[in-house]
Amino acid sequence: MHHIVFLDRATLAPEVRLQRPAFAHHWTEHERTTPEQVVDRLRQATIAITNKVPLTAQALTQLPQLRLVAVAATGTDCVDKAACARQGVMVCNIRSYAVHTVPEHTMALMLALQRQLFAYRDSVRAGRWWDSGQFCYFDHPIADLAGSTLGLVGRGELGRRVAALAQAFGMQVLWAGRKGLTRVEPPYTPWDEVLSRCDVLSLHCPLTPETRHLLAEAEFRAMPRRPLIINTARGALIDEVALERALDEGLVSGAALDVASTEPPPPEHVAMRLAQRPNVILTPHVAWASRQAQQRLADQLIQVLEAFVAGRPMNQASH
Structure with missing residues (x-):
């Protein structure tokens, strides 16, 4: 019995309804787990489910009975997959559940910044509309998405869906080639060219050692059009201190972030300083979390468990 x-x-x-698997099993769930509690809680487990709790090599070596790590998300950077491979532990994830919610959240962030929605909402609440003495006022310059250029990093399912929505708004889409490559094949555009041409840059790639701090000071200084920066992927894709400096110097026009390098960010974290700025929106990693998407995730999670036990594993994560 598993x-x-x-x-x-x-x-x-x-x-969210979380059905139990059809095979014989014992089920234990914890609302939250600290890294220090992982080994004790998984000591008897053959199957571990985690969304964001880290499973490190040190912990995994103490869990000889473990056979499957099911990540209740698409990103698997919380799991040491190399250590799992050495121990014969399979890692599987959830896919294609957020194809509407993340792209819609991305476009909402983009629109909120371009249309100055929060700035105008706050000024109306403060009485500025009445004080203006006329039917409208122009304290916060508004820009259209139509006719602007969107740079997209990551051409997976989410990136492609964002591209489709952006094109429906009349945006030109540039797919960023791998950083460091000067020659790329269509449909990609060289990394440096995307930085030089984009009015909005949106990140939809996984966090790996190669993509950590993908955007840092050098990249912000290579953006002459002072773009908006959108990140609904992973916080550490951006050097947040460098982003803070870029905003100070006007190298970028604004930023909308659904993620931070530390989650939740403590009060003294740079993400919380960024959140105080009028041209920054910080949402608490909820781009993925529409009601419909969460239910699709939960349903697929049980399918992953059942497929593994049946000997037909699905959604295996690469090492």
Whole structure:
């Protein structure tokens, strides 16, 4: 009988239905788990479910019974996949559940910045409309998405969906080639050219050692059009201190972030300083979390478990 342990059930909304697998099993779930609790809670587990709880090599070596790590998300950077491979532990993830929610959130962030929605909402609440003495006022310059250029980093399912929505708004889309390459094949555009031409740059790539701090000081200084920066992927794709300096110097016009390098960010974290700025929007890693998407995730999670036990694993994560 399999022993299944869900380490962080609270990462799904309480109203999400989580069916139990059809095979014989013992199910344990914890609302939250600290890194120090991982080994103790997984000691008897053959299947671990985690969304964001880290599973390190040090922890995995103490879990000889573990056979499957099911990540209740698409990104698997919380799991040491090389250590899992050495121990014969399969890692599987959830795919294609956020094809509407993340792109819609991305476009909402883009529109909110371009249309100055929060700046105008706040000024109306403060009485500025009445004080203006006329039917409208122009304290916060508005820009159209139509006719602007969107640079996209990551041509997976989410990136392609964002591209389709952006093109419906009349934006030109440039797919960024790999950083450091000067020659790329269509449909990609060289990295440096994307930086030089984009009015908006949106990130939709995984966090790896190669993509950590993909955007840092050098990149912000290579953006003559002072673009908006959108990140709904992983916080550490951006050097947040460098972003803070870029905003100070006017190298970028604004930023909308759904992620931070530390989550949740403590009060003294740079992300919380960024959140105080009028041209920055910070949302709490909820781009993926529409009601419909969370239910699709939960349903697919059980399918992943059942497929593994049936000997037909699905959604294996690469090493």
